[in-house]
Amino acid sequence: MGSDDTQAEARPAVRSSTRRRASRAAGPASDEVGPAALGIKLEKPVTPPKQRVSTAAPPPRRQPSRGRVALGWFSVLTVLALALGSAIAYGAVQLRHAGAVEKRDQLFVSTAEQTVVNMFSYTQNTIxxxxxxxxxxxxxxxxxxxxxxxxxxxxxxxxxxTQADSEAVVSGAALEKVDEIAKNASVLVAVRVTVTDIDGVNAPSKPYRLRVIVHEADDGTMSGYDLKYPDGGN
Structure with a gap:
């Protein structure tokens, strides 16, 4: 028993309690751990200056000169007025020319008609x-x-x-052609001639077709120039 007690006393006392481990979260142990703690000096970030947005209004538009604008419009209106006036004048000339041509053609026809009437119309008192x-x-x-x-x-x-009277009535006339060099016009004339005897009895009227050549003199007067009948000749 004595040896056992001596061995027991020689043995160091064993702590029965187990050592507690400290529990902490992962990462630096304290707030002091960081770039500063490691001796790294960080520059303070530089905030770029804000760009200044210009709020100035655009420069005012240059107003055109009123005098120049008025002059420009006046020039345009003048040109248009001249063009319109020229067109009206040209149209008037054309109308006058067309009217003159129509009047001249009608005079050719009426002269041919009158020539035929004068040739076939008479009375015993006016022969x-x-x-x-x-x-x-x-x-x-x-x-x-x-x-x-x-x-x-x-x-x-x-x-x-004949001891009779005669009356000619034109039933139709038409301008056929105009020779501007000779100033002659060819006109076809259709006429019916009625002869009344001394007793006042009318014979059946007879139709005739004639081609009358009408001449225009230098002074504008017209006359029957030639006559082809019956049936207007060739």
Whole structure:
């Protein structure tokens, strides 16, 4: 027993309590651990200066000169007015020309009609006047034919021998063509002639178609220049 007690006393006393481990979260042990604790000096971040946004209004637009604008509009209006005036004047000239041509053509036709009426129309009391009127209204070959010999007087005698009256009525007339060099126009005339005898009895009217050549003199007067019938000739 004595040896056992000696061994027990020689043995160091064993602590029965177990050593506690400190428990902490991962990472630096304290707030002092960091770049500063490690001796690293950090520069203070530099905040870039804010860009200044210009709020200034755009420069005012340059106002055009009112005088120049007015002058420009005046020039445009002047050009338009001149163009319009020229167009109106040209149109008026064209209308006058067209009207003059139409009037001249109508005069050709009416002269042809009158020539035919004068040739076929007479009464026993007006034969001399009727033949003279026909003769005074003709020219050129037709007048030369009537002037040869005693043709004019012979025609008066023939009308008197019939002891009848004659009336010509134009039923239609048309301008065929105009020769501007000779100033002659060809006109087709359709006419019906009615002869009334001494007893007042009307014979059946007879239709005729004639081609009358009308001449325009330098002074503008017109006359029957030539005559082709029956049926207008060739």
């Amino acid at each position: 001399d006047e009727s033949v003279d009127r026909f003769y005074n209204g003709i020219s050129g070959p037709l007048r030369d034919m009537m002037a040869q010999g005693n043709n004019k007087d012979n025609l008066k005698a023939i009308f008197k021998q």
